[in-house]
Each structure stands twice: as structure tokens, then as C-alpha cells.
Amino acid sequence: MSKTHIYLMPGLGVGPGIFKKLTLNPEFELHYLEWKKPISQEESLVNYAMRMADDVRHKNPVLIGVSFGGILVQEMSKFLDTKKIIIISSVKSKNEFPKRFKFANASKIYKLFPTSIVTNFDNYSKFFIGKYLRKKAENYKRYLTVKDKTYIEWSIQTVLNWKQEKPIGPILHIHGTKDNVFPIKHIHDCEQIIDGDHAMIIIKAKNISEKINNYLN
Template sequence: MSKTHIYFMPGLGVGPEIFKKLTLSPEFEMHYLEWKKPLFQEETLVNYAMRMVADVTHENPVLIGVSFGGILVQEMSTFIDTKKLIIISSVKSKNEFPKRFKLANASNIYKLFPTTIITNFDDYSKFFIGKYLRKKAENYKRYLTVRDKTYIEWSIHNVLNWKQEIPTKNILHIHGTKDNVFPIKYIHNCEEIIDGDHAMIILKAKQISEIINNYLN
């Protein structure tokens, strides 16, 4: 029996390590996509998605994306035929953005975001006081591997300016009830993970794996 090929796209600024705790059925062959540097600051998300498709070398794959990676795989799916499309801790259209995203976009205040916090996270993490915050900082440093300033600024702009209004058909959306980036109250038609936050791909990997296995089988 031929295997089903699954391509994973991580979230903004992170690498494929976030998927390592998933336990999927042996009939699935997993492939991990990584962020590329934008060709230039004004590169469109559509053009970027077209370039990412070149890294998908199997026909009719499953695409799985987390957060901004979920937005990207939806754009990628317009260029290739996919068996299934799954997004985690993401949105299906701009209508699922929280109000603060819309405000940030309308006012252009997002351009003031201090991207150096991400690009130089090692320097800033020493200000995380207390055992709990220090542990979170260590986790962020472990997974926050893509820190190029051009890429970070490009990503923030393209998240906030995503134009999709009608959700992609036949998409599975897995979302946490405690996601503080994309609050559940704005999300429609999803498989809920109770107490899952925006990092649940790591913290709730067992539950997410069960949903993906059941859906694909």
C-alpha cells in the first residue's frame, strides 16, 4: 500500500521541531517544510506560497499548517491538488481575526512592533523573572529558530493583511479554547482542544495526533 504524504508548515518564526511530538499512523510519511527568506519586503503571500509549493514533491499530499503556517498552506492549496488540508491554531479567513488585529492593520500600528525582541530573543529572555517565565523563555528559544528581521517584518505584515474572506472548502481546523492569539470566540467550525493555547501543537500533541489520525483514516 502506498503511503500518504503529509507536509507540515510551522508557525511564524519557528522550525519543524514543533511537530516532533506528534504520533501519527505508520501509513503516513511525514515531510517538514521550512520558512524561506522573502525575495524582497513587498513579496506577496501568493508569490511566496507559489515558491513554497516547489518543496512539495509528492502528488495529492496532505498539508498541515500551524498559525501563520496554517494561512500559508491554504494559499499553497490554490496551486496544487491536496488530499486533505488541516490547520492548527490558525484562521480560515480574515473574518476570524480578533478585533485588535483589524485595528492594528487599519492604523498601521503593527509597523511599530519591536521585531528586535524576536531577532535578539536571547538578549531579552534574561528579563523573564521567575521559574515559570524562565521555563517559557527556554521553550521559546528552543523553537524560535527563524529570526531574520526581514522575514519577521514580512510575516507580520502578511498575517494582518491576509485578504481571504471565504474559508477554503473541506478543511479541518483544530483550535484551542485558550488560544490568546486567535481567541476561540472568533473561530467557527473547528475541532476544539479544551485548555489548548497557541502552543498546543507541543503541549497537546497527543490529542492533536488522535484527531489527525481519525480524520485521515
């Protein structure tokens, strides 16, 4: 019996390490995708997705994406014959964005975002005060692998300018009830993870694994 090939795309700026706690069934073969540097600040998401789709080497794969990676795998699926699409802590269309995203896009205020906080996170993390914030900072540092300024700026404007009007088709959407980036109140038709936040791929990996395994079986 041939294995099902699963391609996993992490969230903005982070590497495949965020998936290490998933426990997926042995009949699945996992392939980890990594962010490429945009050709330029003006590269379209369509073109970027086309380049990423070239890294998918198997027919009828399952695509799994987290956060911005969830948006990306949906765009990649437009160039691939996929078996299933699964998104985690993400959105299925621009209509699931919170109002602050829409404001940031309309006002272009996102251009004022100090990308140096990400590109030089090690220097800024020492200012995180309190046990909880320090732990969050350490986790972020552990998984943050892409700190290129062009990539960070491109990613922010690309997310905010995503034009998808409606879901592209059947998608398993796994979402946390305490996601503070994409609040659950704006999300439709999802499998909820109780108390899951935007980083739940790490801290709620067991619950997420169960939902993925059940869906694919």
C-alpha cells in the same frame, strides 16, 4: 499500499521541531517544510506560497500548518491538488481575526513592533520573571529558528493583511480553547482542544495526533 504524504508547515519564525511530539500513524510519510526568506519586503503572500508549493514533491498530499503556517498552507493549496488540509491554532479567513488584528492592520501600528525582541530573543529572555514565564521563554528559544529581520517584518504585515474572505473549502481546523492569539470565540467550525493554548502543538501533541489520525482514516 502507497503511503499518504503529509507536509507540515510550522508557525511564524519556528522550525519543524515543533512537530516532533506528534504520533501519527505509520502509513503516513512526513515531510517537514521550512520558512524561506522573502524575496523582498513587498513579496506577496501569493508569490511566496507559489515558491513554497515548489517544495511539495508528491501528488495529492495532506498539508498541515500551524498558526501563520496554517494560513500559508491554505494559500499553497491554490497551486496544488491536495488530499486534505489541516490547520492548527490558525484561522480560515480574515473574519476569524480578533479585533486587535483588524485595528493593527487599519492603523498600521504593527510597523512599530520592535522586531529586535525576536531577532535578539536570547538577550531579552533573561528579563522574563517567574517560573512560568521563564519556561515559556525557554520553549520559545528552543523552537525559534528564523530570526531574520526582513522575514519577521514581512510575516507580521502579511498575516495582518491576509484578504481571504471565506474558507477555501473543507478544512480540519484544530483549535485550543485558551488560544490567546486567535481567541476561540472568533473561530467557527473547529475541533476543540480543551485548555489548549497557541503553543498546544507541543504540549497537547497527543490530543492533536488523535484528531489528525481519526480525520485522515
